[in-house]
Amino acid sequence: MLIRHYLISLLAFLFVFSTATAQDITFNLSEIHEFKIDGDANVRSWDADITEAEGSLVFTGVENFSLDALTEESFKSLEMTIPVEEIDSDSRRLNRNLHSYLKADDFPTITFTLQQINGISHENGKAQITANGLINAAGVENSVTMNVEAEMNNDGSITFSGAQDLLMTDFDIDPPTAVMGTVRADDEIQIIYRVTFTN
Secondary structure (H helix, E strand, O other): HHHHHHHHHHHHHHHHHHHHHHEEEEEEEEEEEEEEEEEEEEEOOOOEEEOOOOOEEOOOOOOOOOHHHHHHHEEEEEEEEEEEHEEEOHHHHHHHHHHOOOOOOOOOOOEEEEEEEEEEEOOOEEEEEEEEEEEEEEEEEEEEEEEEEEEEOOOOEEEEEEEEEEHHHHOOOOOOOOOOOOOOEEEEEEEEEEEEEEE
């Protein structure tokens, strides 16, 4: 009877201990080092800064948190939201056009949702991550595959960086034209980012 009571107590302790050491860990977007849209046209290139964003990243099942300990299964969720009105270039006219093409009045935010981590490799203190995600812009959803570099900082925060190629037409946006069609924007754009998430 005493042995049975001891075993039950031991199992209960192990369950509580494992639950406490492998709980979810949430990181929130804390700093934007660089976050911009790069594009080209037949006349000159253009760019616009994403000046504001919110993001929440949740890890699960990680007992001793470190970059090397992360696996594909460690990533529980990632959500990011970008207010369209906070996309800012050095041109008031370009700002108006960007907000108009992104249908800011009807769809005031761009969102990104992580769908799946496909692979993680570790080298020189950094992690190379391949992931699938879903971008919703101008009311249209489009799946993307991303290659992201992650680096853990001394304070325990994580910085993610990369460059993502996209097509305007993937979001039902016709590349803008001006001056009777003589100025034409390329369909291809690139999102360049370096952002930090903090626990």
